[in-house]
Amino acid sequence: MPAEFEPHAGCWMLWPQKPETWRLGAKPAQKAFIKVAQAISKYEPVTVGVNEDQYANAVRMLPEEVRVVELASNDAWMRDTGATFVKNDETGEVRGVDWRFNAWGGLVDGLYFPWDLDEQVARKMCDMERLDRYVLEDFVLEGGSIHTDGDGTLITTEECLLSDGRNHNLSKEEIGEVLCSYLGADKVIWLKNGLYLDETNGHIDNMCCFVEPGKVLLAWTDNEKDPQYQICKENLEILENETDAKGRKLEIVKLPLPSPLTLTEEEAAGLDAPDEASERHEGERLPASYINFYISNGALIVPRFGDEKDAEAAEILQACFPDRTVTTIDSREILLGGGNIHCITQQQPLAGPRSEIEAAMAEKAAKEEAAKEQEKTSEEGEAHE
Amino acid sequence: MPAEFEPHAGCWMLWPQKPETWRLGAKPAQKAFIKVAQAISKYEPVTVGVNEDQYANAVRMLPEEVRVVELASNDAWMRDTGATFVKNDETGEVRGVDWRFNAWGGLVDGLYFPWDLDEQVARKMCDMERLDRYVLEDFVLEGGSIHTDGDGTLITTEECLLSDGRNHNLSKEEIGEVLCSYLGADKVIWLKNGLYLDETNGHIDNMCCFVEPGKVLLAWTDNEKDPQYQICKENLEILENETDAKGRKLEIVKLPLPSPLTLTEEEAAGLDAPDEASERHEGERLPASYINFYISNGALIVPRFGDEKDAEAAEILQACFPDRTVTTIDSREILLGGGNIHCITQQQPLAGPRSEIEAAMAEKAAKEEAAKEQEKTSEEGEAHE
Numbered sequence: 083m084p085a086e087f088e089p090h091a092g093c094w095m096l097w098p099q100k101p102e103t104w105r106l107g108a109k110p111a112q113k114a115f116i117k118v119a120q121a122i123s124k125y126e127p128v129t130v131g132v133n134e135d136q137y138a139n140a141v142r143m144l145p146e147e148v149r150v151v152e153l154a155s156n157d158a159w160m161r162d163t164g165a166t167f168v169k170n171d172e173t174g175e176v177r178g179v180d181w182r183f184n185a186w187g188g189l190v191d192g193l194y195f196p197w198d199l200d201e202q203v204a205r206k207m208c209d210m211e212r213l214d215r216y217v218l219e220d221f222v223l224e225g226g227s228i229h230t231d232g233d234g235t236l237i238t239t240e241e242c243l244l245s246d247g248r249n250h251n252l253s254k255e256e257i258g259e260v261l262c263s264y265l266g267a268d269k270v271i272w273l274k275n276g277l278y279l280d281e282t283n284g285h286i287d288n289m290c291c292f293v294e295p296g297k298v299l300l301a302w303t304d305n306e307k308d309p310q311y312q313i314c315k316e317n318l319e320i321l322e323n324e325t326d327a328k329g330r331k332l333e334i335v336k337l338p339l340p341s342p343l344t345l346t347e348e349e350a351a352g353l354d355a356p357d358e359a360s361e362r363h364e365g366e367r368l369p370a371s372y373i374n375f376y377i378s379n380g381a382l383i384v385p386r387f388g389d390e391k392d393a394e395a396a397e398i399l400q401a402c403f404p405d406r407t408v409t410t411i412d413s414r415e416i417l418l419g420g421g422n423i424h425c426i427t428q429q430q431p432l433a434g435p436r437s438e439i440e441a442a443m444a445e446k447a448a449k450e451e452a453a454k455e456q457e458k459t460s461e462e463g464e465a466h467e
Numbered sequence: 468m469p470a471e472f473e474p475h476a477g478c479w480m481l482w483p484q485k486p487e488t489w490r491l492g493a494k495p496a497q498k499a500f501i502k503v504a505q506a507i508s509k510y511e512p513v514t515v516g517v518n519e520d521q522y523a524n525a526v527r528m529l530p531e532e533v534r535v536v537e538l539a540s541n542d543a544w545m546r547d548t549g550a551t552f553v554k555n556d557e558t559g560e561v562r563g564v565d566w567r568f569n570a571w572g573g574l575v576d577g578l579y580f581p582w583d584l585d586e587q588v589a590r591k592m593c594d595m596e597r598l599d600r601y602v603l604e605d606f607v608l609e610g611g612s613i614h615t616d617g618d619g620t621l622i623t624t625e626e627c628l629l630s631d632g633r634n635h636n637l638s639k640e641e642i643g644e645v646l647c648s649y650l651g652a653d654k655v656i657w658l659k660n661g662l663y664l665d666e667t668n669g670h671i672d673n674m675c676c677f678v679e680p681g682k683v684l685l686a687w688t689d690n691e692k693d694p695q696y697q698i699c700k701e702n703l704e705i706l707e708n709e710t711d712a713k714g715r716k717l718e719i720v721k722l723p724l725p726s727p728l729t730l731t732e733e734e735a736a737g738l739d740a741p742d743e744a745s746e747r748h749e750g751e752r753l754p755a756s757y758i759n760f761y762i763s764n765g766a767l768i769v770p771r772f773g774d775e776k777d778a779e780a781a782e783i784l785q786a787c788f789p790d791r792t793v794t795t796i797d798s799r800e801i802l803l804g805g806g807n808i809h810c811i812t813q814q815q816p817l818a819g820p821r822s823e824i825e826a827a828m829a830e831k832a833a834k835e836e837a838a839k840e841q842e843k844t845s846e847e848g849e850a851h852e
Contacts, residue, residue, distance in 0.1 A: 134519065134539045137587060149594055152537050154519045202522060209534055210595060 083168045083179075083265040085232030085292060086377040087403075089432040089439055091176070092127035093378060094207060095119055096426070097140045098158035099133060102194065102360050103419045105352025114415040115158070116144055118376075118383060118423055121409045123147045125378040131155065131203070153206050154199040159421060161287065162186070162224035164428040165204035165215065168266060174434040178208035178215040179264050181223035186282050187247025188222070193281060193420075194360075211430070221260055222248040226285040226425050228261065233295040234268040234327030236261055241275040241284035248283075269327040273317040277301065278310040280369040287424045288371040290317065293335065293402045296326060301373045302336035310339065337398055340389035343368045349418055374422030375399065377406070377429075385422045386410040468553045468564075468650040470617030470677060471762040472788075474817040474824055476561070477512035478763060479592060480504055481811070482525045483543035484518060487579065487745050488804045490737030497528060499800040500543070503761075503768060503808055504533045506794045510763040516540065516588070538591055539584040544806060546672065547571070547609035549813040550589035550600065553651060559819040563593035563600040564649050566608035571667050572632025573607070578666055578805075579745075596815070606645055607633040611670040611810050613646065618680040619653040619712030621646055626660040626669035633668075654712035658702040662686065663695040665754040672809045673756040675702065678720065678787045681711060686758045687721035695724065722783055725774035728753045734803055759807035760784065762791070762814075770807045771795040 095115065098104045104111040119128045123145065131153025132140040141150045155163060165178030183200050185192035208215040227242045243249070243257055252260070258270040276284020290300050300318060303310050321334050347364040355361040372395035375384040382399055386392050392410065400408045416422050432439060480500065483489045489496040504513045508530065516538025517525040526535050540548060550563030568585050570577035593600040612627045628634070628642055637645070643655040661669020675685050685703060688695050706719050732749040740746040757780035760769040767784055771777050777795065785793045801807050817824060 134584070137539075141590075149597065151595055152539060152591055154522075154537060199519070205526075206537055210536055212534065 083166065083230045083232070083267070084431040085230055085295075086429055087292070087294065088232050089443070090126045090379050090429045091432045092129060092430050093122050093376070094160050094164050094428045094430060095128060095130045096153070096155045096158040096160045096163070096203070097130055097132035097136055098419065098426075099136050100157045100194075101354035102356070103157055103353075104415075105349055105418060110415040111158075111419060112140075112143060114411070114413055115426060117411050118413075118416075118426065119148045120145050121381070121383050121411060122376065122378045122427070125381045125407075131160070131206075133199075151210065153203065153210075155203055156185070156194065156197050156200045158419075159224075159226070159425050160203070160428045161226045161421075161425045162282075163200040163203040164225060165207045165213075166223075166225050166228075166265070166428075167213075167430050168216075168264070169431050169433070169436075171436040174436070174438070176213055176431055176433045178204055178213050180204040180208070180215050180217045181221055182218060183224065184222050184247065186224065187245060190247030191245070191283070192247060216264060218260070218264065221252075223261075224282065224285065225428060226282060226287040226421070228265070229286050229291045230265060230267060231292040231295040231326065235271060235292075235295070236265060236267045236269070237271040237273065237290060237292070237298070238286050239273045239276045239284045239289065242282065242286070243272075245283045267327065271320070271324050271326070273320055275313045275316070277369045277371055278308075278313060279367050281420050285425075288369055288374050288422070289313075290321070291373055295328065296330040297333040297335065297402075299335050299337045299373060299399075299402065301339050301371045303339045308342065310342075314339075335398065335402060337372050338391045338394055340370050340372070340387045340391045340395075343370045343387060343389070343414075343417070345418070368417050369420065370417055371422070372399070374424040376423045376427045377403070380405075381407045381409055383423050383427075384408055384410045385413040385417070387414060387417070388412065468551065468615045468617070468652070469816040470615055470680075471814055472677070472679065473617055474828070475511045475764050475814045476817045477514060477815050478507050478761070479545050479549055479813045479815060480513060480515045481538070481540050481543040481545045481548070481588070482515055482517035482521055483804065483811075484521050485542045485579075486739035487741070488542055488738075489800075490734055490803060495800040496543075496804060497525075499796070499798055500811060501529055502796050503798075503801075503811065505530050506766070506768050506796060507761065507763045507812070508532050510766045510792075516545070516591075518584075536595065538588065538595075540588055541570070541579065541582050541585045543804075544585075544609075544611075544810050545588070545813045546611045546806075546810045547667075547670075548585040548588040549610060550592045550598075551608075551610050551613075551650070551813075552598075552815050553601075553649070554816050554818070554821075556821040559821070559823070561598055561816055561818045563589055563598050565589040565593070565600050565602045566606060567603060568609065569607050569632065571609065572630060575632030576630070576668070577632060601649060603645070603649070606637075608646075609667065609670065610813060611667060611672040611806070613650070614671050614676045615650060615652060616677040616680040616711065620656060620677075620680070621650060621652045621654070622656045622658065622675060622677070622683070623671050624658045624661045624669045624674065627667065627671070628657075630668045652712065656705070656709050656711070658705055660698045660701070662754045662756055663693075663698060664752050666805050670810075673754055673759050673807070674698075675706070676758055680713065681715040682718040682720065682787075684720050684722045684758060684784075684787065686724050686756045688724045693727065695727075699724075720783065720787060722757050723776045723779055725755050725757070725772045725776045725780075728755045728772060728774070728799075728802070730803070753802050754805065755802055756807070757781075757784070759809040761808045761812045762788070765790075766792045766794055768808050768812075769793055769795045770798040770802070772799060772802070773797065 098111040099108045129149045185197040277288040345366040483496040484493045514534045570582040662673040730751040
């Protein structure tokens with residue numbers, strides 16, 4: 083599995099509409115999704131899958147450069163329902179991995195029922211793109227519960243992958259073996275818990291991600307009174323004492339969390355709640371984290387919460403990814419649904435042998451460098467005259 | 468617009484399910500569609516579009532080599548609802564033409580309401596394939612109402628294109644101009660009527676088609692008592708007195724029609740009929756014609772009716788297309804829906820400049836010829852020994 087920071091062929095998203103997840107008929111969320119799609123499509127092709135009953139509307143609302151395809155889903159979390167893409171570095175062939183999906187815990191503690199349409203998403207993506215697909219009939223996984231450095235190391239959380247609602251019949255070791263075998267990795271780094279009150283059972287993609295092999299970003303708070311503090315601290319200790327698949331110690335960059343954000347009365351009132359379990363209330367804490375950004379070709383698409391930490395987080399991310407443009411997007415409406423920008427996107431790696439892609443990128447970089455040099459020289463020449 | 472006998476990238480179909488069109492929950496029709504998809508997929512890639520509620524079923528029933536995509540429709544007539552593909556011979560780029568569709572006559576004499584999903588089919592096909600598209604906001608046309616020789620000539624029927632339910636505000640000349648302009652043609656040959664009692668207002672694809680530039684097949688009956696006879700005779704006279712866009716006289720091959728076929732009581736009883744207009748009755752004549760075949764790369768997929776003319780029709784078609792394999796398929800279940808194999812298929816031309824494709828095909832043919840020669844020589848050599 084290539085890392086998210088490796089070259090993409092494009093990005094997949096789904097269109098939000100579920101009235102129990104997205105307030106006011108999903109209209110505010112749709113606007114936020116459109117901003118994300120628009121921002122990413124400046125850097126790589128974006129495809130948005132949509133249920134037939136929202137097709138005409140989505141086509142009209144989305145910008146023309148975004149490809150809209152009919153692709154039914156129960157909810158709009160492409161990261162978790164979509165295919166995970168893997169690539170053969172030598173032949174350059176890209177294939178999909180089609181895990182089982184059970185709405186984050188199935189009948190144990192899943193978030194909705196049914197999830198039949200979500201289960202078909204990965205297959206439909208692969209078929210549409212004419213990509214072969216690995217099917218796991220008996221293994222539940224969401225894309226948001228794993229990250230890879232593209233160099234043999236995976237990272238995940240015990241809270242999620244060892245949860246009762248997923249693969250309770252498998253041991254931690256067995257789960258690690260499945261991951262390594264299907265994703266072409268050698269080692270899994272296991273953090274303990276994900277974000278406090280994250281309904282996904284603590285997905286890694288709200289807590290920690292790779293910047294490059296050997297370097298990770300960790301969601302962090304210095305507020306010792308926040309229950310979040312102990313979670314972060316425990317994960318920090320694990321990371322400090324771990325090595326990756328290649329035996330490297332990890333460089334850890336702390337990315338501040340925003341101040342605790344909560345649901346407003348107005349926001350809660352905009353949601354359908356057909357039963358007590360799905361009722362949501364004013365004051366509920368939201369799982370907000372800047373870690374939940376998307377890496378596109380040449381850019382980072384980063385959540386913005388209107389919080390005092392917004393600027394600091396963006397600066398840290400820019401320093402971690404100096405060659406990419408950081409774009410921040412007000413993503414509160416996505417957060418209200420329970421996730422953020424990373425949860426609603428899924429990268430498809432660029433096909434082609436790694437050596438060829440790296441050679442092409444090196445050539446491009448050299449050309450840009452040469453052009454800069456020339457510009458500089460001619461400017462100096464002018465200055466001398 | 469390339470002719471159907473030019474090289475294809477593949478073939479598009481839709482999955483039948485409408486209970487007013489297809490008896491017994493469309494199960495017998497689905498089996499017939501599967502046979503068509505299977506036969507074509509031996510020669511070119513086939514994609515079948517399906518409504519979400521039949522997706523899982525279609526995926527299981529169709530053979531693995533057929534690509535199944537979610538693509539909603541009101542009924543399964545891909546020829547008429549799908550994109551018409553055109554190609555720039557120099558650049559080799561393929562684009563779609565997206566006509567308006569109104570279920571064969573809209574509120575005047577259309578066959579069902581609504582047709583909103585059908586209207587989106589062409590767009591979705593083009594978007595899925597990342598092909599640009601010409602959109603005609605005010606011009607109704609079904610793909611089954613035109614044929615082209617790929618060399619500047621179109622053929623159609625007045626009964627259909629001048630019908631009140633389509634472009635009643637346009638004159639025959641204006642309609643011809645739209646066709647020529649969007650399909651890159653210079654001349655339209657206008658036959659009078661299509662098949663007797665054909666609900667499509669006489670689509671050309673049940674009556675007449677091109678074998679090659681300058682040569683057509685015409686549906687024919689010698690039975691002067693059949694109302695069909697006068698229709699055929701009138702069309703024959705038109706064709707005998709016409710020239711094509713390049714000034715050629717037309718060679719006309721008569722393709723016999725099967726004996727009149729009618730709906731059985733059992734067949735009529737298997738259909739939903741929510742109102743009087745949609746009721747169908749025992750003894751109704753069916754619009755059966757061998758002309759309604761599909762030309763795939765290297766093959767013809769031809770309707771078979773269990774009629775005494777089946778063999779003769781197949782022989783004539785084989786003689787017209789000596790380099791293609793003729794496959795006949797029992798298509799009565801498709802006929803019961805009102806059309807046949809050509810109506811449920813739509814070719815997508817192979818992209819690439821015409822000169823390159825022709826050169827590649829010539830090379831392939833030369834190689835095959837050389838291989839045959841060599842085989843022959845070595846056999847002769849063995850015979851001499």
